[in-house]
Amino acid sequence: MSTLELLEALYTRKVTFSDSELLRYREFAEEVVRTLLQEVQKQRRDGDPEIGTEPIGTGSAFEGVKVKPELEFDFMVPIQTKILQIVFCDTDQNVPSRFGIVKTGSESQIVFQSASKWKKGGDFEAKFCKHANGYGLLLSAEKIRQWFQSLSDRTLPALQQIFPGSTFRFQQHGPARNLILTKDGKELNVDIVPAIKYENAFLVAKQCSSKINLPNEATWRLSLSTSERDFFKEMKRVLPYNSCHLKCLKILKYLRENDDQLYPSSQFTHGIQSYYLKTALFHLVMESPPQAWAAGCLEQRIREMIGYLIDSLVNRNIPHIFLGNKRHLGNRQWSLGVPVKFCHHTRANLLEDIKPDTMQQARLRLIKIRDDLDGILRQYLKEYLNGSESQSWCVVA
Numbered sequence: 001m002s003t004l005e006l007l008e009a010l011y012t013r014k015v016t017f018s019d020s021e022l023l024r025y026r027e028f029a030e031e032v033v034r035t036l037l038q039e040v041q042k043q044r045r046d047g048d049p050e051i052g053t054e055p056i057g058t059g060s061a062f063e064g065v066k067v068k069p070e071l072e073f074d075f076m077v078p079i080q081t082k083i084l085q086i087v088f089c090d091t092d093q094n095v096p097s098r099f100g101i102v103k104t105g106s107e108s109q110i111v112f113q114s115a116s117k118w119k120k121g122g123d124f125e126a127k128f129c130k131h132a133n134g135y136g137l138l139l140s141a142e143k144i145r146q147w148f149q150s151l152s153d154r155t156l157p158a159l160q161q162i163f164p165g166s167t168f169r170f171q172q173h174g175p176a177r178n179l180i181l182t183k184d185g186k187e188l189n190v191d192i193v194p195a196i197k198y199e200n201a202f203l204v205a206k207q208c209s210s211k212i213n214l215p216n217e218a219t220w221r222l223s224l225s226t227s228e229r230d231f232f233k234e235m236k237r238v239l240p241y242n243s244c245h246l247k248c249l250k251i252l253k254y255l256r257e258n259d260d261q262l263y264p265s266s267q268f269t270h271g272i273q274s275y276y277l278k279t280a281l282f283h284l285v286m287e288s289p290p291q292a293w294a295a296g297c298l299e300q301r302i303r304e305m306i307g308y309l310i311d312s313l314v315n316r317n318i319p320h321i322f323l324g325n326k327r328h329l330g331n332r333q334w335s336l337g338v339p340v341k342f343c344h345h346t347r348a349n350l351l352e353d354i355k356p357d358t359m360q361q362a363r364l365r366l367i368k369i370r371d372d373l374d375g376i377l378r379q380y381l382k383e384y385l386n387g388s389e390s391q392s393w394c395v396v397a
Contacts, residue, residue, distance in 0.1 A: 001385075004299045006377040011247055013384055015067055015254045022071075026061055028183050029073040029190050035162055036179070036192070037077060039155040040148075047124065049081035049144070051151075055192070056202075058225035060253075063232045064246055065278070067253045071188045074176075076195040076202055076223070077148070081128070081139065086198055088222070090345050096208045097348045098323060099219045102139035102196060104129055130218045139196075141205040142217035148194045148205070149177045176206075196220065199339040200227060210353065224322050227338045231282065231321075234334060239290050244298040249281045251298075252305055255369065255376070262379055267361035268369070272309070276350055280308045282321040286334060306370045312351070313363035320348035 001009070033055045040051055059074035060066045085103040089095045125131075127147065130140040152170065159168045159181075167182045176191035195202040206221035235245055253274055260269040284304060285293065293301060312318045319325060322338045324347030329340065351359065369376055378385060 003374055003377070004296075006374060006381065007251060007298055007302065009381055009384060010254070010377055011251055014380060015250050016247075017066060017068060022061065022066055025071050025183065025186070025188055026057070026073060029181075029188055030055065030057065030075075032159065032163065032166075032168075032179070032181060033075050033077075033190065033192060036152060036155050036159065039158045040151045043151040043154050048147070049079045049128070051148070051194075052078040052080075054078075056195075056226065058223070058229060060274075063229050065232070065249050065253065067250050067257065071186060072191070073188065074191045074193075074225075076193055076204060076225070078197055078202075079144070079148075079194050080196075082124075083139070083196070086196075086203065088341075088345065090341065094213045096210060096212050096219065097346050098222050098320070099208050100198070100203050100222055101135070101214065101218055102203065102220060103135065104137045104139050130215045132215050132218060135214075138215070138218035139220075140215075140217045141207050141220045144194055145177075145205040152177045152179075152192065195223065200337055201339060201342065202226070222323075222342075224338060224342070227322065227336060228278070228282075230337050231334075234336075235285060238334065239285070239293045240295075242295045243290075243293040244295050244301055245281060245285055245293045247298060248293075248301045248305060249277060251302060252277050258380070259365065259369070262376070263365065265361075266365055267358050268365040271354065271358040271362045273350075276309070276312075276318055277305070279318055279321050279350060280305050280312070283319070284308060286328065286331060303370065303373070306366055310363055310366050310370070313359045313366070316349075316351050316354075316356070316359060318350040320350060323348040 034053065037051060037053045037055065041053070044051065055075040055077055057073065057075055059072075061073050066072075082104050083102055086100050087095055087103065088100045089097050092101075095101055125137060128140060128143050129137040130143070132138050149170075156168055156170070160166075163181075169180050171178050171180060176193040179190040179192060181188050181190065193204050193206065195204045202223045202225070203220035204223045207216050208219040208221070209216070212219070232246075235243075239245060256268055256272060256274065256277065258269075259266040284301070322328070322336065323342055324345045326343050328334070328336060329343050
C-alpha cells in the first residue's frame with residue numbers, strides 16, 4: 001500500500017467518528033448541560049453573579065476534528081456580574097499574555113452598590129473578589145470556579161432523576177467542572193467552565209500558573225475558542241470541496257495521542273499539546289493557496305505540518321494564531337471574527353513555558369515519525385493489514 005492509502009485506511013478505521021454517532025452523543029451532552037444550568041439557577045443566592053442557561057460548545061467536538069475513541073465535550077457557561085473594566089497586557093505589563101484581569105470596583109463602591117443584596121457589605125468581596133494593591137477589587141477566577149462547582153455538585157440528584165439509565169459523577173479536572181456521565185453504556189467526559197464575555201472573546205476561569213506581579217487567582221485565561229470554531233467554518237468556505245485539512249489535523253492528533261503506545265516516553269504525546277497542532281494547521285492554511293489542500297494532497301500536507309512542528313521546536317516558538325498576529329489583519333480572504341485589539345497585543349509564543357529538553361525530545365520523535373511514516377502507520381494498522389494479506393492469500397490459493 002502507498003503512504004496515501006495507509007493514511008486513508010488509518011483515518012477510516014482508527015481516527016474518525018461517524019457523523020451520526022458523534023452528533024448523537026454531542027446532543028445528549030448539550031441536553032445534560034442545559035438541564036444542569038437550569039438546576040443551578042435554583043441554587044443561586046440573590047446577588048450572586050447571573051449564570052447563563054445556554055452553554056457554548058467549544059473544542060474539537062464542535063470544530064469537526066474530534067478523534068476516536070474518547071467522547072469529550074467542552075462547554076463555556078457565560079456569567080454576568082458587576083464589572084468596571086477588563087484589563088489585558090496591551091495596557092498593563094503586569095497582566096500576563098493570554099490572560100486578563102476583571103476590575104469590580106473599589107471596596108467602598110461594592111459596599112454601597114451591594115448593600116441591598118447582601119446581608120453584609122463585605123459578602124460580595126469575600127465570596128468573589130481578591131484585593132490587589134493598586135487595583136482595588138479584582139474578580140477572582142478561583143473563587144468563581146469554586147462557587148460554580150459547588151452549585152453544580154448539588155444538581156446530581158436532579159440529573160439522575162431526569163435522565164434515568166444514565167449515571168453521573170463529578171471530578172476535578174483543572175479549572176473546569178468535569179462531569180463524567182454514561183449513555184448507552186458509553187462514558188462521556190464533559191468539561192464545564194464559567195466564562196465572562198468580552199466582545200467576540202471570553203475570559204474563562206483558568207488561572208495563570210506562572211509567577212507574576214498580580215494575585216494568580218485574579219487572572220482569567222483569554223479564550224478565542226469561538227473564533228477558532230468559526231475559523232473552521234471559514235476554511236470550509238475558502239478551501240476546495242472535500243479538502244484534506246480536517247483529515248490532516250485529525251490524523252496528526254491521532255498520532256500524537258497514541259504515540260506513547262509505540263514509544264512510552266514520547267514527548268510528542270506528553271510534551272506537545274493538541275492545540276499546537278491546530279495552530280500549525282491555521283498558520284499553514286492561511287499561508288498556502290487553497291488548492292494546496294485538495295483531497296489528493298493529504299500526504300504532502302501531513303508531512304508539511306510535521307515539518308512545521310519540527311522547525312518550531314528548533315526555534316522554540318509557535319506563534320498564537322490570533323494574539324499579536326498583525327499580518328492576518330491584511331489578509332482579506334479570511335474573516336477571522338477576532339477583536340482587532342488582540343492582533344495588536346504582544347506576540348504570544350505557545351512554547352514559552354515548555355522546557356528545552358521536552359522540546360528537544362519531541363523534535364527527535366517527530367523526525368523519527370517523519371522519516372518512518374509508512375512504518376508508523378503500518379504499526380497502527382497491523383491487524384487490518386494482516387487480515388487483508390490473509391484474504392489475498394486465500395484468494396490466490
